[in-house]
Amino acid sequence: MSLSSDRHSMTRRLVLQGAGAVALFGLGNIPFAPALAAANDKYPEDAFKQKSDADAIKALYGKTAEASDKVKLDAPEIAENGAVVPIAVTTTLTEVSSISFLVSENPNALAASYVIPAGTVPAVANRLKMAKTCNVIAIVESGGKLYSATKEVKVTVGGCGG
């Protein structure tokens, strides 16, 4: 008896969760429907919640990256202000579908992930916050494989309000 009632409540919870997810997804996408339908991509919430860089890469892509000299990560040796660290990546790889940035010692390692549709040049420049001196990792997804470049950036004043 108790088993069946448990099962019943489980099903009910699943149904409710599903309904919630649909509602959220729908709301979040209304203003962006055309753009997101084209890119066919939703926000990778889970990957952004992961603490370590390895977990974030796994949550985002479901595979591991290999280091490659074809990924060029342009970051300063020393960042005086951890709140604004200019970081750019370029690559000579072709068929690039996404580029991601991770900061290994931040509370959540994944900082930004860019979807690169065909016809867009595989190069991105942006500015990230860094909590302290650590590795910055750039991941390039090319032809279904992951390639990475890593560089240590020394941070004089952390970007976490210390």
Place this chain on the structure above:
Amino acid sequence: MASTIRVRATNNGDTTEVQALIQHPMDSGFIKDAQGQIIPAHFIQQLSFEYNGKSVFLANWGAAVSKDPYVKFAFKGGAKGDELKISWVDNKGATDSTTAKIQ
């Protein structure tokens, strides 16, 4: 209210280079204010660029992107005078969008 998005898109022959600067606090949710209260997380999650009805770039951002974020990329194609549509949505559901003429 003036748009929070400032974009410069320049066409130089084959490619169009796009630079965007957005006004947004990008609060990470880890910082405390002067009273010791945690400032709740408030950051842009997605920023999309659309040209000719087609997505040319989509940024998924976490809280580690700097305040007043800046991003630069380039795409093949585009012509002077054409319009580029830019829009963002943050974790509180706020959005803004604008169009920019390619120069």
